[in-house]
Amino acid sequence: MSVAEQPKNPTTSAPKKERTWEYALDNERLLGMTLLLPAVIYIILLVAVPFFLAIAYSFSDATIGDQSLDFVGLETYERVIKNPTFQTALYNNFRFTIIAQVLVTTLSIILALILAQDFRGKWLFRFLILLPWVTPIALGSVGWLYMLDTLYSPIDYVLREVGFLANVEGKGEFVRSLTNILQDIGIVEKDTALKLNCEMRGTREICFFNMQWLAQPDTALYSVIAVHVWRMLPLSTIIILAGLTAIPKDIKDAVAIDGVGPIREFFEVTLPLIAPITGIATLFGLIYTFTDVIVVAILTKGNPANETQVLPYWAYLKGIQGTNLSEGAAIALFMFPFLLVVAVITLTLISRREVT
């Protein structure tokens, strides 16, 4: 029997392959790229492609019916900017976002400080605070739509019961205890409701059925902001709470030994220490609120008279419903510079935090 005819040992070639594969797994560079690949593909397909397509559309005259890309330069942007509804939407984007985030940051610091304490029923309190975040925003907005309904608002029912709303004849028959207190201290006249639901038309006082929260410019604006705050508060609170619990115990002990009062401790110790993470929570909130379309789409649809219109919903109305794809894309792209700046600041803050 010649050597060449000897049967091959089936196990002799396998270890070579295994070693190659093991070597591949040992190569951190290759492994890293492999693990990153799904995320990169995801970002390219679902973020980068639509983003660059939107840029292409915005410089074209594309419509829903004809999506060919005929270059028209800045013409679409000029049209978009001149539109008064766009101007209102742009202003509202900043207005809603800034007001909502000031409120969210302030309230979430207070809530986080409360949740950092030990008290009975803390778990229930934490659960209730987290609830808006785990509720899908569409569902939450529908809930608020009902709460603020023109006809059946439970909020208005309560307001009427405590005497803040007049009945439709304006007689204020529903006066209850809270109004009685206000009457006793002279804020409200005897036997009248506060009549938050009434207005003067010439010499005639008109009282509406309910507050009609979503139909009047001011209350519609407050309503949208309130829902944004309701939605963002849990996330921000949890992030800041994590920051609070991360404060080293020896610092707290040192503060206690020095006899520092709680207010001074908060402003001079706690707040500076949680400032970076509070900044991150705020920046996340800014991005979420600035780009949100659902709250306005469900709650107000931009009403009344586009007073609560925002860029994402206006882009949808123009681009999809109005079939003007190029203008819809251009409107949406106006959010990009703001988001870019916020994203850069957020990433910088996060990287600084990692270093320290």
Add this chain to the structure above:
Amino acid sequence: MTKRLTRRDFLKGSAALAAGALTFNKYDLMKVFASPSVQLSGQLRILQWSHFVPRYDTWFDQFATAWGEEVGVEVIVDHISLGDLPATAAAQINAGEGADLIEFLSPPSAFEQSVLNLKDVYEEAVNRFGEAVPLTVRSTYNPFTDFYYGFCHGWVPDPGNYRVSLWEAVDKPEGPSTWQDLIDYGGRIFAEQGVQLGIGMSNELDSNMAGRALLWSFGASVQDENGQVVINSPETLAAVEFMYELYNAAMTPEVFGWVAASNNQLLLAGQASYILNSISAYRTAQKDVPDVAADVSFTPALTGPDGLGFASAHVIPIYFIPKHAKNVDAAKEFILHLTANYNDAVLQSEMYNFPAFNSTAPDLFAEGGWLDEDPYESRPPDKLASLREAVNWSTNVGHPGNANPAIGEVFETFIIPNMFAQVAQGNKSPEEAVSEAEEQIIEIFDRWREAGLIE
């Protein structure tokens, strides 16, 4: 002894059929059938809205399946919400994949470059069923390009719905007949009985219809017959000034925040003396608040200062065939089959849908027919009788011209309701609001003119 089937028996039988939901035998589903002109096969995918009347969808699905079985085509019907239709259709057209037949409830004029010309279907329909109701043709035909971008199989009237008892109390039991009546009598009802009326001025469908009805009745319009923008006119200013007065006399701010269901809800809650809507609000009231339903009656389009009176078709169901359709022949044959059986479509929609070809729904218009004796138990039975004349006071969204993409964009971005709202709220003068609206409308028209789709 055999008993002869009377019309009354037939009507009762029809109502029982309609009410008993909801399996239909093949005879009921194929009352009129014409063999297709070509051999059909394969699959037909239809995308359309979830009808306001659920019974209609149940009937429609079985109707389409029965036709498919007869001609050898597998029919698949997808019902989605009205609000999702534009985005879904756009996505399908962009992808070049999807339904063979898509139904919109407004003219799909902007899709002209992506759909098939249905001129041949129209010609065949006219050949079989006679002339179509003009507003349905004006909602599907672009005279500038001589292109039928859709086929309208029906339309929905938009009458005034008023509460008889409230109007009786101000000595107007027959309800308003002019816009001025809304101020004179509606204002009195609001002042004396505390019940407002509701003409929407917000970003929603009904407000678009109401605003246009007011404009047209005052002799104003967005465009003229030739597709030229004529919104900035003394007639528009008069209409806007009128709306300001009407709001202050008889309405509350809720009309600025309305959604499509709001005027229905207001009527059902007993909080509206008059609304402009299809009969959907009334049908809902029949089921949910029969007392209110019994007190509701209908008026034709209100007339303006010069006696003109127009209302917009509330919605207008239009099929179109995208260029990507794989089964064009089946799609065209199905359109004709549905049109031929529109008598049943009207019945199953609870008289929400009216036919685009009057000859296809004889039981609706006949003396003693469904409008005179509502199979869905109106009290009195002829409550809907005034809708027999609805075709005379109803028109299309582009009135006095045809629908077109520019009119569509003006419609879908709610320029007209907001023009009225800004003045009624006291935020702008009529001149400012009209001028601002004109600026936006001209820009939209210019762009579509550059695209070659309007004159």
